[in-house]
Amino acid sequence: MARPIEIVQGNEPVPNQTIKRSIRRYESEQDWFKLLFRVRGSVIPAVMPRVLLCAAFALGILLLYSRGWPVASPILGSLVPSLVLGLLLVFRTNTSYERFWEGRKLWGSVVNLTRNLARQLWVAIETPQPGDYEAKMAAVRQLPAFAIAMKLHLRSELPNAELANLLTADQFAKLRQMNNPPLEIAFWIADYLQTQQTRGTLNTHQLTHCLETLDDLVDALGGCERILKTPMPVAYSIHLKQLLMLYCLALPFQMVDSVGWATPFLVGLISFAVFGIEEIGIEIENPFGHDPNDLPLDTICHTMQQNIEDLISLVPGAGRSQSARVEESPTKAGL
Template identity: 55%
Template structure:
């Protein structure tokens, strides 16, 4: 992993939430300046009595923001664990297929290689499925044209690939190229892949409750708009800057939760799904270049 200096990260815009919240922060800061101008014009805008309201709101906001961020990170981490399970299952499955499935006919080796490509295709199809993207040319070289055409018509491409892999195991079992214990182990690994896919779909299709999202935004806005009335007498011309800094903190924490709650996209803060698929591709390519395989017994 590339090491980045502390100061470089402070100035880095890519991956930060600054661009998403900057207009809200500026708006709150300008509102603070407006209150200061009204105060200088001797209008009764200074209201120190709202201090207790601000204290109560700060406590509630702190709890809500912590809960919001923790909930979003749990979704992010759950997505990472699901993809970790996919990688582990594919590694184990590809290794066992390569070393355990008997090769009784000359074409059996080619069929095993085709199946390993389907394991890679599963990861790519899962990535596209979670991004709501259609089946594309990434998958063309990993399967037959007939399979590719069929995959484009299905609503859940990764699950369809699982069915194809399961069919292969059933055929090999009927040919006595797999024993009962191996068949059970293979099916367990396939089940793990389906569970991981379902876990990711659960994250994708279960949004944070809208009422919670709306209420949190309303409270943050109310808090930022009340602040200038409480501090203008003491801060005077610094009121706008202080309000902007506080709103930057609050809006930033909220935006972080929004940014990571769906970790399957292409943003800088999303999971590196392309990297995961590249890892699987490299693992399978390394495996197929090994000589160890249950050889043809003619």
Template identity: 45%
Template sequence: MPLYPRSSKRDRTKSAFKRRKFSRSWKRKFQNYTGEHKNGFQIAWLLQGAITSQVLPWVAFYSGYSFLIVLLAQRLELTSSFDVGGGIAHIVLSINLLLSFLLIFRTNAAHDRYWEGRKLWGSLVNTTRNLARGISITIDRESSPIDSPIKEENMKLIDAFCVAMKIHLRQEEFVEEELMILMSNSRYRQLYKSGHPPLKIVFWLGEYLQEQYLLNRINLYQLNTLHKLLDDLVDILGGCERILKTPTPIVYSLFLKQLLVIYCLILPIELAVHFNFWTILIMALFSLILFGIEEIGSELENPFGRDPNDLPLDFICNTISGNIQELIKSNQARLTD
């Protein structure tokens, strides 16, 4: 007799349905993406809050502006048959079509930059795994007890490269706790004074590989393979720098903002004739949507910051660190066997 009763087919079906439903929820997707545990309301407020705070001044302005337009329309006793209303409707429709295409292009261009950044950091995860695995397995002929700690120290430099790259892309100052635990004090001081810390770490890794080749611990083919992975790290770094230092042309963003302002200034004149004081609510909603979409483009344009809608670089770096620590433990276990 089994220790635990077997679940019925109905129970298994219900359990599978719950798991599938949970996997499609905001909570699960956000947890898989950032590693943070939050409920649906917290996630919506977190992601929406960064955009809403930038858009609310525009919403307040156009709500007040619409109120004045409605008062003016009632003062002048304008009706839906007013001649100017028909002309304004055509102007609003023309700008609406143009504005729709510009907003779509703006959002798509920003998302392409965001997605390219995500692909580059995904490639970074795979490249660091291959490089750490290659160093752990290929350089396996230690001639003295001190060689193994040196290898582990250089494997930690791979983790340090990712952290330094994250800090470099965010254009922030070093935090001692992040990098001090991954290298010696002397190297940390050199890195702090370096003009390009991620590149300095790649140089150290290249030096270590060349030294192992000269000591006949790896052959030429293995050296070239590991150097190719270092080249991939540099290529990934360069791709992220290209996204960071080549924003969407400012003139395009400026023109789109100007067109949004003009459109929202003209639209209440058309709406006030037909909707009276409902115009205020309609304009508040329209300005929230239109300027919100424009702000989404600005938010996604640089995906390497600390905003809630940016890439979860801290989570990715923690994933890489966990992978490297696991490989170091495997290397230590192999040496003790």
């Protein structure tokens, strides 16, 4: 058996694992610097107009001070205490992140419930009559359709080609007339399950378990709708913005006497920090949109669709048929 290649450094060999760790550390540092200067996905474009406004205001105060105007007023530092402002920003960001994380957990449950229900349908439901197999396949494909419809519903978008590829033309036309398309798809799935139980291809226990899983999917939809339709109170947002602007505009009066010509730069830097924290909270407050910091719902739905297509490629009962053949073989050999 070949031994791992070792590189000698000085008098001691360097194992492969050490080299790999060094490479990973170097790549991590490279990624750190890439993120440091990355604009896409950051809040720089959103906050830059406010930062420039505060810096320009600080420059104006600096010019007045340089001409002898008595604009220096350190007492303005108590106008908006830094501690109070910091606590408000932390509360704003934490509240938004809780909404973001709850949305991610709900979509994670949608992924797991979709996989479980699809597996139950594909394995448990028998297809004795012609056309039953195609009907079961269509029902299983309605599960990723539910997730896609849920994504579009949360984004206030109409059903599009993503859904048209998973549904019949009549179903797709019907969805475009509905106020809540994912609920309509959930109804179709429940109706299919009930029909199979009536026909005897799905027993009562299996039906109950499948319907409970479907109920959990609808509960996840309701949880996402709760996040979407319960925004941050307007009064809180207005008050925080007013305090932020007062704080940033008061900074030049406090700093111009001590830092001089560095005042516009420092005011701009501090403004970028506080406005950036507020903007992060605003971006992740609604995690279901198209912003770079929102949840990757397109990727999640695409993954679910791929999982379902992989499941459909499997043949239910293949293991049972093989076991039956193995049991029959000794009998035939004895005959």
